[in-house]
Amino acid sequence: MAKVTILGATGNVGVFAAHTISEIPYVSDMLLVGRPGREDFLAGCCRDLSDSFAARGTDVRLSYGTSLADTKDSDIIICTAGVPRRPGQDRNDLAFENAKIIAETAETIGRSSPDAILFLVTNPVDVTTAVALKYSGLQPRQIFGLGTHLDSMRLKSLIARYFRVHVSEVHTRIIGEHGDSMVPLWSATTIGGIRINSLPTFSGLPAQEMIDAVRTSGEAIIRDKGSTVYGPGEAIATLVKTILGDENRILTVSSYIKSEIHGIGDVCIGVPARINRDGVFPVPLSLEEDEVAGFRESVKKIRKVTADVMERLEAAR
Numbered sequence: 001m002a003k004v005t006i007l008g009a010t011g012n013v014g015v016f017a018a019h020t021i022s023e024i025p026y027v028s029d030m031l032l033v034g035r036p037g038r039e040d041f042l043a044g045c046c047r048d049l050s051d052s053f054a055a056r057g058t059d060v061r062l063s064y065g066t067s068l069a070d071t072k073d074s075d076i077i078i079c080t081a082g083v084p085r086r087p088g089q090d091r092n093d094l095a096f097e098n099a100k101i102i103a104e105t106a107e108t109i110g111r112s113s114p115d116a117i118l119f120l121v122t123n124p125v126d127v128t129t130a131v132a133l134k135y136s137g138l139q140p141r142q143i144f145g146l147g148t149h150l151d152s153m154r155l156k157s158l159i160a161r162y163f164r165v166h167v168s169e170v171h172t173r174i175i176g177e178h179g180d181s182m183v184p185l186w187s188a189t190t191i192g193g194i195r196i197n198s199l200p201t202f203s204g205l206p207a208q209e210m211i212d213a214v215r216t217s218g219e220a221i222i223r224d225k226g227s228t229v230y231g232p233g234e235a236i237a238t239l240v241k242t243i244l245g246d247e248n249r250i251l252t253v254s255s256y257i258k259s260e261i262h263g264i265g266d267v268c269i270g271v272p273a274r275i276n277r278d279g280v281f282p283v284p285l286s287l288e289e290d291e292v293a294g295f296r297e298s299v300k301k302i303r304k305v306t307a308d309v310m311e312r313l314e315a316a317r
């Protein structure tokens with residue numbers, strides 16, 4: 001059984017993630033952490049969640065706190081703390097402000113929970129994953145970000161609807177930045193186990209429209225309802241369950257790669273990774289030429305944003 005901690009638990013994503021995670025059978029303890037002054041809200045969340053447990057037959061010990069010291073002995077720490085983007089902003093516009101929060105948080109967690117797995121949700125997630133890796137001192141397998149998992153799920157759902165098949169029949173991946181330079185892997189997309197490009201209907205697939213819809217999905221939801229909540233909340237729970245259940249699923253998350261993909265590496269970015277109780281292990285890949293070119297561009301972009309942020313963080317110390 002495991003202790004799962006959510007940082008930023010008073011936020012939109014944190015609150016819903018607490019609900020989805022409480023449904024995972026391996027979770028025995030859940031700690032909700034918010035900023036000082038938010039104690040009443042956190043207490044209310046715990047009471048509200050507890051009410052739902054009776055109906056569901058769930059038995060999770062809930063607690064809340066406002067200090068990172070409370071996170072000690074966590075098996076997984078999920079970080080949703082930080083500013084979200086407003087309509088018209090790019091995720092990378094949040095880079096420095098959120099990197100400062102993550103650097104400080106990661107330093108404390110690295111000291112107090114050296115065996116934990118640290119899961120970043122805070123945007124821009126590829127950059128915050130790299131910042132957490134550097135400042136926590138944890139091993140690369142212990143740190144990952146939500147990356148392009150949610151983007152891959154968004155594409156999966158569009159493909160399933162287009163082909164009028166159940167979502168479970170579709171396997172697809174998007175790699176690279178959780179942002180504009182993301183790269184869809186049509187070469188790794190199957191429907192009912194059959195490669196999508198060997199289906200006669202593939203030629204009519206509005207592939208570019210689909211990927212454009214995925215790229216702008218977060219922005220469109222934020223414009224209409226203020227924040228994305230249900231997609232990220234369910235995606236977070238899938239990853240937590242994969243780790244705690246030692247499931248060895250291959251999911252596309254932001255992870256540190258050395259040179260696993262066509263020799264490209266030394267960056268945190270969305271890649272397929274085998275995920276289990278020990279953490280996250282990127283899977284070496286061989287891609288089509290245009291996919292490699294797209295991935296190189298995406299890596300170049302993320303490396304630059306990450307390097308700029310690291311430089312500013314060091315200068316600010």
Ligand SMILES: NC(=O)C1=CN([C@@H]2O[C@H](COP(=O)(O)OP(=O)(O)OC[C@H]3O[C@@H](n4cnc5c(N)ncnc54)[C@H](O)[C@@H]3O)[C@@H](O)[C@H]2O)C=CC1
Binds near residue numbers: 008009034101146
């Ligand atoms: N990677 C992904 O796919 C997704 C990432 N996100 C990101 O998750 C983050 C949270 O999003 P929301 O919950 O919608 O935002 P929100 O504004 O509702 O919640 C933010 C949370 O962070 C806390 N926080 C803010 N500044 C802080 C600081 N200086 N120190 C400690 N805690 C601080 C707030 O108290 C609050 O609990 C954002 O960065 C957002 O962009 C959101 C959805 C999906």
Ligand SMILES: O=C([O-])CC(=O)C(=O)O
Binds near residue numbers: 217218231232
């Ligand atoms: O778009 C945003 O800012 C939130 C996010 O990352 C997503 O839902 O994909």
